[in-house]
Amino acid sequence: MTDCDLCGRGIPTVIPVRAIRPLLKFAYPEGVWKGLCEPCLDSAQKTYLTVNKNQxxxxxxxxxxxxxxxGVFPVELQIPNFSKGVIKKDADLCYRCLKSVDEAYIRYKKEQIEQDHEQGRIHGHEHVHPHH
Ligand SMILES: [Zn+2]
Ligand SMILES: [Zn+2]
Structure with missing residues (x-):
């Protein structure tokens, strides 16, 4: 079990996002890896697209x-809450991190598609193809 670095939700696997902090560039030239849950990744990527589109x-x-x-941009988080179900909160992300999120998002979605293909291949014989 890991926690999402943004909303704190505990999930089995988080999606890795690379955060590069200029001040720590000497110690961590590759940046540090943060883990995001899928809703946070989706939300942050949405912010990235809006920022790019609307300047x-x-x-x-x-x-x-x-x-x-x-300079930071607001990302809407949905934080699981025991009494209220879900509460909405904004997190501030810098443009560099939003860009990393976008890269992670694309990588993640690609992996999902590949996995689907894999599944489709394995279970392919179970599908009934309509006759033309
Ligand atoms: Zn999250
Ligand atoms: Zn940042």
């Missing part, structure tokens, strides 16, 4: 992933 202006803040104090 949204950032505000000053602290990035929730890399911890850098820079």
């Amino acid at each position: 949204t202006s950032c505000r000053k803040g602290k990035c929730a992933l890399c911890g850098d104090k820079t």
Whole structure:
């Protein structure tokens, strides 16, 4: 069991997202790996697309992933809550991290498609093909 680095949800596997923090570049030239759950990844990727499309202006803040104090953009999180079910909260992410999220998102979706294909191949004989 791991926790999502954004919403804190405990899930079996998180999706790895690379966060590069300039200040730590010497210690971690490859950046540090953070783990996000699927809803957070989806939400952050949505923010990334909106920012790119609308040229949204950032505000000053602290990035929730890399911890850098820079221009950040709000990402809507859905945090599981015992009494209320789900509560919505915004997390601030810098553009660099949003870009990493986008890369992770594409990689993740590609893997899912490949897995589906794999499954389809294994169970392919079970499918009934309609006659033309
Ligand atoms: Zn999450
Ligand atoms: Zn960041």
